[in-house]
Amino acid sequence: MHIVFVSREYHDSKRGGGIATYLHDLISLVLEQGHQVTLITASDDTTQYSFTANGRFTKVNLEGGDFIIPEIEPGLITMKKFRVFFRFFSYRMKVLREVLKLKNVDVLEVPEFGAESVFFRKFDYPVVYRLQTSSLLDRTNGGVFKFRMGLIPNFFTGYFEKRMLGNANYITSCSASLKDWTSTYFKIPQNQIEVLYNPINLKNWKFSRSNDSLFSSKILYVGTVSYEKGVGELVEACQVLKRKGLNITLTIVGKLGTFGKKLQHDLKDNTWCTFTGHINKQELAYIYESHSVAVFPSHWEAMGLVVLEAMYSGALVVGSSEGGMSELIVDGESGFLVAPKDAVGLAEKIEHVLELDPEEKVKISTNAICHVKENFADKKIIPQFLEYYNKAVADFKDRSKK
Incomplete structure (x- = not known):
């Protein structure tokens, strides 16, 4: 053909x-x-x-x-x-x-x-x-x-x-x-x-995640850094968790537009938040497998291929309940869904994921990998x-x- x-x-x-x-x-x-x-x-x-x-x-x-x-x-x-x-x-x-x-x-x-x-x-x-x-x-x-x-x-x-x-x-x-x-x-x-x-082309991704990586407090976002993607609410949620005494870090990966550059400037003195800009797949694979929680709080998303990438890496994924992400994640089994545009609710969801029992984290991580292989590969x-x-x-x- x-x-x-x-x-x-x-x-x-x-x-x-x-x-x-x-x-x-x-x-x-x-x-x-x-x-x-x-x-x-x-x-x-x-x-x-x-x-x-x-x-x-x-x-x-x-x-x-x-x-x-x-x-x-x-x-x-x-x-x-x-x-x-x-x-x-x-x-x-x-x-x-x-x-x-x-x-x-x-x-x-x-x-x-x-x-x-x-x-x-x-x-x-x-x-x-x-x-x-x-x-x-x-x-x-x-x-x-x-x-x-x-x-x-x-x-x-x-x-x-x-x-x-x-x-x-x-x-x-x-x-x-x-x-x-x-x-x-x-x-x-x-x-x-x-x-x-x-x-998702599984051959593009080679992960070697250790279970220990799931027990860190390293949070990840991947995608265009824009208002509509909910990155502002994610930063606010992390600030809420920092004020509560949680020792978290946030890595933001992706293209910076006007919104992203302003956000980066506003956070320039905060060592807990890192902006990487656009990176290649090999670098991204390492970042996926070295972070415990991947968060995608878009206000609305048609699908979200990065969600599948993060799930396949074994990360504990939190995605928006509005739009196509809700079709990729089985809430509570292969990841978690959260209402968009609610920084406090997002902070509570991230804290919930971070405080899961080790056995539950490993179970959800394994479920996520299997879910991607069985349904989206x-x-x-x-x-x-x-x-x-x-x-x-x-x-x-x-x-x-x-």
Whole structure:
């Protein structure tokens, strides 16, 4: 099967996030199954086009993207931020032209985020729309953004995302929570959306955690350091525990935006809190296995691949009860759920986890590892993707005959 992926980001991009990680793992695993893959993505340097082919994998980095990475393209930054408007259509036309060059395609997948399929019409193969998180989804409340001037780019892009999904025949979602959100706010029938969780490639992770690591008071957060991810409440919760006399430490791993940089500055004199910035997988594996409690208190999350990574490392995981994390964690058995935006409640939950009996900690750690292997590992998930693609191809052929 020749599978084409279109995505604004990939794992080697400085803009890479959850979609980039998902795609990298999925593509690697599909290639292992003997399939052919073409990826069409955007160059971080929007002046550069590149084409690489390695065996059954072809990657196209398109120029002309509608974003700006200041350290790559310095100068006139304010003006370049308007690329989301004046390059929106021209870049998506480049995507279409690149797709039309391809031969012998069986199926194409594109995320709803970014509306890169705005010019897609009828191809000779099915287009699968992958729900990752719409530009209109407000993570602070799990609803839709209320209009304000600073969110005009979200509403501009979100309009086209909604329009594309309204015309889609094949839609998958990374969680039931995101499926429900899309069905509610975009009026997509529930039975038109198939839930396929993002897979975790277990071969990417080699852990050698000792049981003793579970008895420390080392707390970990991994992900983008932003308000919506609940990092502010996590810091407040740790401060509550410090005032109670608990000798805890907090390690915050991930990209720092405006919120993260301010938080880092505010905590610069607190030796118990460390910011690492972005790190590679080998370093992250060591950090996972050397911390006892991993906390992900997002206000709302579509899925949260870092939750699965932390669980697979054997950490005692505390995740948000809102959104897709609640589908990954069995509360009290393979981890713990906590209501978001409640620093005091989060502090109580972390303290509860830290004070568990040693036998209970080992049991939950073991349960977490087994839960990931049995429900979210590549061997479980990849066949589901391939089955869906094959069904889409068969259904598309049937529709074409009518």
